[in-house]
Amino acid sequence: MYEVDYNEVFVDPVSGEELGRRYWGAPWPVTRENFVSFLYVLHYSLHIPAFWGIDLWGLWLLGGVAILWTLDCFVGFYLTLPQKRRGARDAETADEERTGKSWLQRWAAAWKVRWGSGSTKLNFDIHRAFSLWTWALLFVIAFTGFSMNLYNEVFYPLMSKVSEVTPGPFELREPHALDSPEPPQIAYPALLAAAQREAQRRGWSEPAGGIYYAPDYGIHSVYFHEAGNEHGTGGAGTRTLYYDNKGGELLGEYLPWTGTAADLFVQAQFPLHSGRILGIPGRILISLMGLVVATLSVTGLVIWWRKSKARDVRSAREHSGGREIAAR
Numbered sequence: 001m002y003e004v005d006y007n008e009v010f011v012d013p014v015s016g017e018e019l020g021r022r023y024w025g026a027p028w029p030v031t032r033e034n035f036v037s038f039l040y041v042l043h044y045s046l047h048i049p050a051f052w053g054i055d056l057w058g059l060w061l062l063g064g065v066a067i068l069w070t071l072d073c074f075v076g077f078y079l080t081l082p083q084k085r086r087g088a089r090d091a092e093t094a095d096e097e098r099t100g101k102s103w104l105q106r107w108a109a110a111w112k113v114r115w116g117s118g119s120t121k122l123n124f125d126i127h128r129a130f131s132l133w134t135w136a137l138l139f140v141i142a143f144t145g146f147s148m149n150l151y152n153e154v155f156y157p158l159m160s161k162v163s164e165v166t167p168g169p170f171e172l173r174e175p176h177a178l179d180s181p182e183p184p185q186i187a188y189p190a191l192l193a194a195a196q197r198e199a200q201r202r203g204w205s206e207p208a209g210g211i212y213y214a215p216d217y218g219i220h221s222v223y224f225h226e227a228g229n230e231h232g233t234g235g236a237g238t239r240t241l242y243y244d245n246k247g248g249e250l251l252g253e254y255l256p257w258t259g260t261a262a263d264l265f266v267q268a269q270f271p272l273h274s275g276r277i278l279g280i281p282g283r284i285l286i287s288l289m290g291l292v293v294a295t296l297s298v299t300g301l302v303i304w305w306r307k308s309k310a311r312d313v314r315s316a317r318e319h320s321g322g323r324e325i326a327a328r
Contacts, residue, residue, distance in 0.1 A: 001181055063149030069142035080128055082106040127299035134292050144273035163262035169242045169251040173217050181215030186248050195222035195241050218245040232256050235276025236267045
């Protein structure tokens with residue numbers, strides 16, 4: 001709501017002395033202080049700026065890519081299955097069919113990597129085998145990427161049609177225009193005191209750990225968690241109270257891992273995408289999956305380039321042969 005070159009301030013909790021400030025997620029310049037946050041924002045929005053009064057273009061673009069990736073998981077899986085090719089068949093498939101191998105035996109070859117068979121086969125095997133062994137995780141990452149980036153636009157409306165989802169304050173309100181945010185009208189000390197009283201009345205043992213104001217919705221959120229546990233159990237978030245900005249009324253609550261089956265499914269999207277649902281081992285696994293996705297991307301491009309080059313050579317030969325016949 002103000003033109004400033006920072007959005008985080010670090011303060012000594014005892015003396016109140018300011019220790020530093022930075023712009024979290026700044027697209028430029030990339031410095032040591034904001035490098036990780038730069039990557040984080042790049043990951044889900046590509047740092048695409050707002051235009052035409054909308055700041056969601058990056059989310060929508062990568063959400064659409066995630067939908068295509070989700071569908072591609074099934075296309076890629078189908079392409080690994082043994083198929084009888086009509087016309088010109090590759091020699092390896094034809095040989096396997098002549099030996100009388102069963103369909104399952106032929107498909108088992110797709111899960112293996114031929115390490116000593118040359119660069120072309122090695123590249124193809126790595127692409128196919130790695131995608132099969134990690135298929136379930138690839139699908140989870142793709143689907144949850146779509147569900148989080150297009151939550152309000154696609155995911156929540158679809159879930160509401162097929163199952164019972166409990167709407168929260170943000171689902172019940174229409175956001176303000178980007179150029180007309182609602183200024184905060186409640187002092188944080190008063191808001192904190194009201195939330196602490198309400199949490200005590202509910203028997204919550206966790207202390208207030210954070211306050212967030214959404215100016216595009218006019219909603220204050222007060223989070224309750226122990227120090228260092230801001231992501232909550234399994235990454236599903238923490239107990240939260242929501243307050244209206246204008247009147248200060250309590251709008252509702254958020255309780256992690258509580259609600260209908262659809263509520264639990266919605267809550268599980270970030271824990272699944274980040275691996276936090278399995279704790280540290282899950283986060284390590286998802287980190288390794290980043291390397292797998294990069295490997296599949298590179299090997300897939302190599303396969304496409306080689307096939308494209310082969311098609312160009314074949315087309316050139318056909319044109320050359322046609323010109324020779326015409327010359328005769």
